[in-house]
Structure formats: C-alpha cells, structure tokens
Amino acid sequence: MSDHDQLKLTAMNYAPDRPKADNPVKIEDLSLRDGHQSLFATRGRTEDMIPVAELMDQVGFWAMEVWGGATFDTMHRFLNEDPWERIRTLKRYIKKTPFSMLLRGQNLVGYRNYADDVAEVFVERAAENGMDIFRTFDALNDYRNFETVVPVIKRCGKHFQGCICYSLTEPRLGGEVYNIDYYVSKAKDLQAMGADSVCIKDMAGLIAPYDAYAIVKAIKQVVTVPVHLHSHFTSGMSAMSHLKAIEAGVDIVDTCMSPYAFRTSHPAIEPLVMGLIGTNRDTGFDIRLLARINDILEKQVMPKYRHLLDDTKMSIIDINVLLHQTPGGMLSNLVNQLREMDKLDKIDEVFKELPRVRRELGQVPLVTPTSQIVGIQTVNNVLFDDENERYKMITAQVKDLCYGLYGKTAIPIDPEVQKKALKGYARGEEPITCRPAEVLEPELPKAKKEIGDLAVDTDDLITYALYPVTGKRFLNWKYGKEPVPEEVRPITLEQVHQRQELVKKALAGELVEKPAKEAPEKSASARTFNVFVDGEYFEVGVDEVGGSPVLSYIQQMSMMPTAPMAPMAAVPIAAAPMAAAPKPAPAAPAPRPAPEAKAEASKAAAPAGAVSGTPLTAPMPGMIVSVAKNVGDTVEKGDTVIVLEAMKMENALPAPVSGKIKAINVAQGASVAKGAVLAVIG
Numbered sequence: 001m002s003d004h005d006q007l008k009l010t011a012m013n014y015a016p017d018r019p020k021a022d023n024p025v026k027i028e029d030l031s032l033r034d035g036h037q038s039l040f041a042t043r044g045r046t047e048d049m050i051p052v053a054e055l056m057d058q059v060g061f062w063a064m065e066v067w068g069g070a071t072f073d074t075m076h077r078f079l080n081e082d083p084w085e086r087i088r089t090l091k092r093y094i095k096k097t098p099f100s101m102l103l104r105g106q107n108l109v110g111y112r113n114y115a116d117d118v119a120e121v122f123v124e125r126a127a128e129n130g131m132d133i134f135r136t137f138d139a140l141n142d143y144r145n146f147e148t149v150v151p152v153i154k155r156c157g158k159h160f161q162g163c164i165c166y167s168l169t170e171p172r173l174g175g176e177v178y179n180i181d182y183y184v185s186k187a188k189d190l191q192a193m194g195a196d197s198v199c200i201k202d203m204a205g206l207i208a209p210y211d212a213y214a215i216v217k218a219i220k221q222v223v224t225v226p227v228h229l230h231s232h233f234t235s236g237m238s239a240m241s242h243l244k245a246i247e248a249g250v251d252i253v254d255t256c257m258s259p260y261a262f263r264t265s266h267p268a269i270e271p272l273v274m275g276l277i278g279t280n281r282d283t284g285f286d287i288r289l290l291a292r293i294n295d296i297l298e299k300q301v302m303p304k305y306r307h308l309l310d311d312t313k314m315s316i317i318d319i320n321v322l323l324h325q326t327p328g329g330m331l332s333n334l335v336n337q338l339r340e341m342d343k344l345d346k347i348d349e350v351f352k353e354l355p356r357v358r359r360e361l362g363q364v365p366l367v368t369p370t371s372q373i374v375g376i377q378t379v380n381n382v383l384f385d386d387e388n389e390r391y392k393m394i395t396a397q398v399k400d401l402c403y404g405l406y407g408k409t410a411i412p413i414d415p416e417v418q419k420k421a422l423k424g425y426a427r428g429e430e431p432i433t434c435r436p437a438e439v440l441e442p443e444l445p446k447a448k449k450e451i452g453d454l455a456v457d458t459d460d461l462i463t464y465a466l467y468p469v470t471g472k473r474f475l476n477w478k479y480g481k482e483p484v485p486e487e488v489r490p491i492t493l494e495q496v497h498q499r500q501e502l503v504k505k506a507l508a509g510e511l512v513e514k515p516a517k518e519a520p521e522k523s524a525s526a527r528t529f530n531v532f533v534d535g536e537y538f539e540v541g542v543d544e545v546g547g548s549p550v551l552s553y554i555q556q557m558s559m560m561p562t563a564p565m566a567p568m569a570a571v572p573i574a575a576a577p578m579a580a581a582p583k584p585a586p587a588a589p590a591p592r593p594a595p596e597a598k599a600e601a602s603k604a605a606a607p608a609g610a611v612s613g614t615p616l617t618a619p620m621p622g623m624i625v626s627v628a629k630n631v632g633d634t635v636e637k638g639d640t641v642i643v644l645e646a647m648k649m650e651n652a653l654p655a656p657v658s659g660k661i662k663a664i665n666v667a668q669g670a671s672v673a674k675g676a677v678l679a680v681i682g
C-alpha cells in the first residue's frame with residue numbers, strides 16, 4: 001500500500017460510518033460535572049455548557065454526567081444559579097443522550113446524612129427535572145445508605161448505578177480488606193439490590209492497570225449487568241487502566257473532552273477513540289466532531305476558567321498518590337492545615353501516622369468526607385498527642401463516625417479509640433448498629449416552616465433543606481429580595497480579554513504605577529491594637545501625629561460582653577495615620593485581652609493584661625462554632641468549653657483545669673488565630 005492509500009484509508013476511518021465494532025466500548029462523558037469539578041472547583045456555568053451541548057449530543061455518548069456531586073453546592077453558593085434549572089436547560093439542547101448524576105447515597109448532594117423524607121423527595125424531583133441515571137455511592141461502601149434512595153429511583157423508572165468506592169491499604173490490590181473478594185462481593189450486593197449497572201469508582205486514581213483488568217474480569221463473571229470504570233487521572237495510571245479494563249471486557253468507561261481532561265480529572269476521550277479504531281471495541285465516534293467541540297471549548301469557554309486551574313507546578317500528575325495513596329484533595333487540605341499552624345515540617349510524621357489512624361478508625365475508604373475525617377484527625381494526633389496520651393483532640397466528625405452515624409466501617413473501629421471518642425457524646429456513649437438515617441428525625445416539615453413563602457415550589461424547599469444558610473441566601477437572590485453580589489455574577493469573554501491586555505501591558509512595563517504614599521517612620525510611642533469587626537480581626541498600628549499619645553480609646557467589641565469602661569476622652573484615632581494598613585487575621589496576633597483588663601488598660605495606657613487564671617487557647621486557627629459555657633460556670637478538667645471549627649472539622653476544646661470560667665473572650669461565628677485566648681479558667 002502506498003503512503004497515499006494509507007492516508008486515504010485513515011481519512012475514511014475517521015468518519016463515523018466506518019465498519020461498526022462487534023462490542024464497542026461505551027463512553028460516559030464527565031466534562032460537565034466531574035471534569036470541571038476536578039479542575040476548576042466546579043465553577044462551570046450553564047451558559048458555558050450551551051455552546052457545545054447540541055454537538056456533544058451528537059457524539060454518541062452512553063451518558064453525559066451533568067449534575068450532582070459538588071455542582072448543587074457551588075451553583076447556588078458561588079454562581080447564583082438554580083441547580084434544578086440547569087437540568088431543565090441542558091435537556092432542551094441535549095435530547096438524545098441520557099443524563100447522569102453523582103448521588104452521594106444518603107448524603108445526596110451534601111456532606112451529611114439527610115433524613116429519609118428529604119432523600120425521597122430529592123430523588124423524585126431530580127428524576128422529574130430530567131435526571132436519567134443515578135450514580136450512587138457511599139463513602140464507607142455501606143449499602144444500607146442506599147436503602148432509601150434506590151426504591152425511589154426504581155419507582156421513577158430510572159437507572160440505578162451502584163458504585164464501589166475503590167480503596168487500597170497496600171500499593172496494589174490485595175491485603176486483608178480491599179482484595180479482589182471484597183470488590184466481587186460488593187458487586188454482587190449491588191446487583192442483588194437491583195443495580196442496573198455496577199461502577200468501580202476510583203476517585204483517587206489508585207487503580208493500577210493489571211488490577212483493573214483482574215477486577216473487571218472477576219466482576220464480569222458474577223454479575224449480568226454492565227460494568228463501568230470511573231478512574232481519575234491524578235496518579236497518571238488511568239488511561240492505561242482503561243485500556244486493560246477494556247481488554248477485560250468492561251462495558252463503559254468515563255472520559256472528558258480534552259480541555260477538561262488530565263490532572264485530577266479523567267483521561268481524554270480523543271486518544272481513546274483513536275487508539276481503538278479498527279479493534280472490536282472501537283467507540284465508533286467521529287474524531288472530527290470531537291475536534292470541533294474542543295475548538296469551541298478552547299476559544300469560547302476555557303479562557304473564562306483558566307485562572308482557576310492550579311498551575312503551581314509543571315507536572316500534571318501527583319506522585320504523592322503513588323507514594324501515599326493520599327487523594328489529591330486530601331493532601332492539599334493536610335498541607336494547608338499544617339501550613340496555617342506553621343507546622344509544615346511535620347508532614348512526614350503525618351504520612352507515617354495516617355495508616356495507623358485509618359486502621360484504628362476502621363480502615364475506611366479515603367473519599368469525601370472520610371478522607372478529610374481521617375486526615376484532620378491524623379494532623380490533630382501528630383500536633384497534640386504526647387507519649388502518655390493519644391487522641392487528645394478528637395473531632396466531632398470522628399465521634400460521629402465512632403457512633404455509627406456514617407455507617408459500618410470496613411473493619412471494626414479500635415474499641416479504645418471508640419470508647420474515648422464517645423465519652424460524653426450527645427447522642428449516647430453506646431454506638432448504633434442500625435442504618436444511620438434511622439436515628440434521624442424527618443426534616444422537611446421543619447424546613448417548610450422555617451423557609452415559609454420564600455420557597456415557591458418543592459425544588460426551592462429542597463434547596464433550603466439541603467443548605468439552610470446558603471440556600472436561603474440564594475432564594476433571596478432568586479426572588480429579588482436581596483441584591484445579587486458582584487462576585488457571583490458571570491464574567492464575559494470581553495472582561496477576560498481586558499484582563500489579558502492588562503497583564504500584557506504590565507509584563508511590557510507599560511503600566512504606570514500609582515505613586516505609593518510613603519509611610520512615615522514608626523515612632524517609639526506607636527501602639528498596636530487588635531480590632532475585631534463582625535468576627536473579623538485586624539491589627540492596627542496607631543501613632544499620633546506630632547506628639548506623645550494620650551491613650552483614651554477603647555475599641556468596643558460587639559461580640560464581647562460589655563465591659564465597664566472608663567469615660568472616653570477625645571479620640572484622635574481617626575486622624576492618626578496608620579503605621580500599618582489593616583490586614584486580615586492570619587498573622588499571629590497577641591492573645592485577646594479579657595474585657596475587664598481592657599478597662600484597666602485605658603487608665604494605665606499600658607498593654608492590656610489578662611484575667612488571672614489558666615487560659616484556654618486556640619490550638620489552631622479556625623471559627624468558633626459554639627460556646628458551651630458561660631462566665632461563672634464551674635467546669636471539670638476535660639469538659640468542653642468551646643467548639644472550634646478548623647478545616648471543616650469541629651474540635652471540642654476541653655477545659656485545661658477544673659475551676660470557674662472567669663472570662664469568655666469569643667462568641668459564635670468569630671474567627672480566631674492560633675494561640676488566641678478564648679477563655680480563662682481560675
């Protein structure tokens with residue numbers, strides 16, 4: 001065959017009318033959900049999906065994932081978009097290809113188990129709005145968390161896809177827990193529950209090519225329904241794993257359009273299509289059509305999202321996943337938490353402690369939210385434990401896990417850890433063994449009462465029931481009761497171009513800089529103040545112009561009990577130049593003085609002292625979730641005084657000594673820095 005003939009043949013093979021394969025592998029496209037969730041923090045807007053929607057409908061995908069996971073949260077919170085509306089809008093453009101969503105079992109599209117009444121209505125409404133395939137998973141692979149949603153999916157005549165979260169305890173498949181028998185038996189359980197397909201959900205990109213082959217082969221032997229592989233690119237193995245899974249007979253694999261592919265997302269569709277041409281698993285897709293779609297995405301859509309891409313490193317794979325089996329998101333959270341506490345040097349200790357904590361907490365798969373629960377507890381152990389005592393600071397979420405609120409763990413939780421975690425736990429010290437949602441009261445009647453007429457229909461009501469705070473704020477925007485803030489509005493391509501022009505100018509040195517106003521020398525009498533505004537903290541330096549300061553000013557702190565104050569004299573503060581601009585909290589501030597001490601400070605013009613007693617300090621920066629005690633209360637050492645949220649985990653801070661609460665320096669909602677004195681016990 002001449003070169004010329006070869007070219008002609010290739011051109012013909014590109015065409016979708018090439019001979020059909022015996023057993024084409026089916027493809028689910030994830031670009032419009034997991035793709036932008038993985039790469040662009042789920043910020044994709046519906047208006048940016050429309051330009052490619054009709055073309056994507058022509059490709060021949062088995063399904064398109066367009067909803068669920070984090071989309072519901074980000075849409076109403078950051079994009080001012082009604083999540084329900086997205087399904088209906090896309091359905092007008094995508095008429096042939098079924099829609100798929102990621103359903104977090106009883107967690108639905110949120111981060112906790114919702115009550116059964118919410119779960120049932122949520123699934124009904126999703127089906128009614130146009131959802132066809134419900135990809136359902138549970139972080140613990142405890143399928144009791146499917147028991148409420150599955151009958152509703154079935155009743156609505158929709159496709160129930162059951163997932164097995166892929167997890168490892170060794171570098172490769174095997175070991176005591178996550179071995180091939182585990183996956184085979186989970187697949188059988190799912191089929192027995194009525195799954196219309198079974199999906200191996202490899203959210204961290206851990207599945208190695210030959211393990212993918214072995215698992216798919218084994219599962220295909222025991223189930224009759226289609227087998228689906230979902231594998232993230234994170235570690236760089238997933239394209240190889242796809243190919244081996246295809247050889248083993250996998251029915252469906254997940255890919256993204258190339259601009260939405262790779263990094264922590266998924267393999268791209270185009271190389272797979274090309275790679276399979278002429279084989280018995282040929283997708284049959286028209287590569288030129290895919291190229292047209294990519295062109296639109298690259299030119300019209302991606303420029304708006306580029307700034308969200310993590311471009312801090314050259315490598316598009318994360319070798320930590322290969323070294324520590326730590327999912328990407330989990331690792332960045334651990335690093336952030338350690339950095340905030342100035343303890344980044346402890347990262348190796350955290351990696352060492354992690355497998356132990358995970359084992360003690362029941363060898364759970366590491367997927368949201370369990371990856372965060374195990375990760376943050378590990379950091380707490382590394383930072384706060386000593387040789388005499390482990391698990392000194394247990395997060396509320398670990399307590400919930402020990403209670404059984406997430407479900408059954410892969411192996412039993414270490415009884416000593418469990419007992420310690422449940423000491424004084426509000427729901428009871430005896431863990432439950434029933435389906436977790438059985439202990440939850442119905443939530444819809446209460447939600448209905450609270451939101452009232454602001455929820456116009458059931459979809460609004462569910463939005464509120466799932467996300468009470470941000471959901472309500474969204475409904476206020478939606479119905480024009482509150483102005484829509486600038487930061488949730490979409491940006492246009494023009495704005496993007498203007499920004500690019502600015503950057504170009506700046507790089508070329510053509511931007512004229514504003515002359516900076518020079519800060520005067522700080523005098524010896526400059527004073528530094530901690531200023532708290534609506535829970536925000538500023539450090540302000542005050543230096544009076546031309547003269548020694550007469551301190552006569554007390555900052556009123558709205559979140560503190562009013563202290564007796566000395567009468568205010570003339571307040572020169574406003575006129576005083578700032579030695580330093582106000583800046584937000586992260587810098588380590590001095591502990592906040594107690595209120596009584598402040599009044600004294602005003603007289604003495606000396607730095608405020610503290611109430612005498614033992615301080616309870618913030619072990620890490622975070623937000624005050626609740627204050628459990630009042631001034632004057634008597635506490636035993638170890639009693640919870642304050643609950644502090646850090647990295648989305650709640651930490652009950654115990655009284656360091658027995659005694660009386662002499663001061664509480666913070667209120668609910670306040671952000672505190674590490675080391676801040678939260679309370680004083682004497």
Ligand code: CO
Nearest residue numbers: 034203230232
């Ligand atoms: Co995924």
